[in-house]
Amino acid sequence: MTATTTKTAKTAAERLVDAGRALVAAGLSPGSSGNVSVRDGEQLLMTGTGTMLGSLTVDDLSVLALDGTVLAGPKPSKEVALHLALYLKNPGHRVVVHVHSPSAVALSCLEPWSEHCAVPPLTPYSLMRVGQVPLLPFVAPGDPAMGSLVTDSPLPFRAALLSNHGSVVSGEDVDRAVLGAVEVEEACRIALLTQGADRRLIPADQVAAITAASGMPWTGPTALG
Ligand code: ZN
Numbered sequence: 001m002t003a004t005t006t007k008t009a010k011t012a013a014e015r016l017v018d019a020g021r022a023l024v025a026a027g028l029s030p031g032s033s034g035n036v037s038v039r040d041g042e043q044l045l046m047t048g049t050g051t052m053l054g055s056l057t058v059d060d061l062s063v064l065a066l067d068g069t070v071l072a073g074p075k076p077s078k079e080v081a082l083h084l085a086l087y088l089k090n091p092g093h094r095v096v097v098h099v100h101s102p103s104a105v106a107l108s109c110l111e112p113w114s115e116h117c118a119v120p121p122l123t124p125y126s127l128m129r130v131g132q133v134p135l136l137p138f139v140a141p142g143d144p145a146m147g148s149l150v151t152d153s154p155l156p157f158r159a160a161l162l163s164n165h166g167s168v169v170s171g172e173d174v175d176r177a178v179l180g181a182v183e184v185e186e187a188c189r190i191a192l193l194t195q196g197a198d199r200r201l202i203p204a205d206q207v208a209a210i211t212a213a214s215g216m217p218w219t220g221p222t223a224l225g
Contacts, residue, residue: 011058012038012039012040012045013038013045013058013061014058015038015095015173015174016036016037016038016045016046016047016056016058016061016095016174017056017057017058018174019036019038019095019097019174019177019178020036020047020051020053020054020056021053021054021056022174022178023036023053023097023099023178023181024053024054025054026178026181026182026185027101028099028101028181028182028185029053029054029099029100029101030100030101030102032050032051032052032053033099033100033166034053034097034098034099034100034101034166035047035051035053035077035079035083035098036053036095036096036097036098036177037080037083037095037096038094038095038174039066039087039093039094039095040094042065042066043063043064043065043066043071044063044064044065044066044083044084044087045061045062045063045064046061046062046064046076046077046080046083047060047061047062047076047077048060048061048062048073048074048075048076048077049074049075049076049077049078051077059073060073060074061073061074062074062075062076064076064080066084066087067084068080068081068084078141078142079098079141079142079146081143081144081145081146081147082096082098082146082147082150082162082168083096083098084147085146085147085148085149085150085151086150086158086168086170087170088150088151089150089151089157089170090158090170092172093158093170093171093172093177094171094172094173095170095171095172095173095174095176095177095178096168096169096170096177097168097169097170097171097177097178097180097181098166098167098168098169099166099167099181099185100165100166101166101167101181101185101188102185103185103186103188103189103191103192104161104166104167104184104185104188105164105165105166106188106192107119107161107188107191107192108135108161108162108163108164108165108166108167109163109164110195112134112135112161113191114220115134116132116134116155116218116219116220117132117133117134117218117220118133118134118135118161119133119161119184119187119188119191120191120199120201121201121202121207122187122190122191122194122199122201122202123186123187123190123202124202124210125183125186125187126159126183126184126186126187127202127207127210127211127214127216127218128183128210128211128214128216129176129179129180129183129184129214129216130157130158130159130169130180130183130184130216131157131158131159131211131214131216131217131218132155132156132157132211132216132217132218132219132220133157133159133160133161133167133184133187134153134155134157134160134161135160135161135163136149136150136153136160136161136162136163137149137163138162138163138164138165141165146162149162150168155217155219156217156219157217158170158171158180158216158217159180159181159184161184161188167181167184167185167188169181169184204220207220208220
């Protein structure tokens with residue numbers, strides 16, 4: 001990479017490779033787990049099955065149509081339906097990140113804090129980065145039903161926990177998706193560390209104000225009232 005290379009000059013494939021490396025650097029991709037996609041117009045670039053996110057190259061990427069048809073490259077991750085559903089739900093988003101990071105997985109095995117958000121509002125950062133994070137019901141990895149869990153949910157969201165599985169986050173660009181996944185992991189870690197303690201949540205009116213100011217989804221009671 002030269003000093004003159006800018007983010008805007010990067011291809012979608014290069015941005016996806018960057019996202020994979022950033023997730024590994026953040027400790028969010030144990031083993032070869034996790035997958036990333038980048039939407040480029042009417043096509044999707046996605047990591048292949050079992051790809052190590054830290055050593056991705058642009059040749060490792062599948063090219064798909066938005067209906068999931070593979071156009072070129074290796075077989076995509078079996079979680080392609082999940083990615084396609086996030087792009088449908090959030091049409092302005094260009095990157096989807098799905099990881100099996102430890103704290104997100106652990107919290108996804110517990111009952112959710114509320115129906116609209118699995119993670120209690122303990123710190124402002126995940127509220128600012130992603131807003132509410134609902135818990136989606138369990139389906140086996142690769143089950144196409146994973147996509148309809150996202151598209152059928154009446155809740156607006158850009159991040160969710162998948163029961164007994166991990167997290168998924170979408171964003172307008174690589175930074176927003178990757179930093180969203182980092183904040184979801186951190187919020188889940190704090191929730192686990194404080195589990196069972198007499199913890200103080202951020203007041204509901206403040207949660208509503210923070211998410212509104214950040215443009216992030218929150219459909220808790222105070223946001224409606
Ligand atoms: Zn998965």
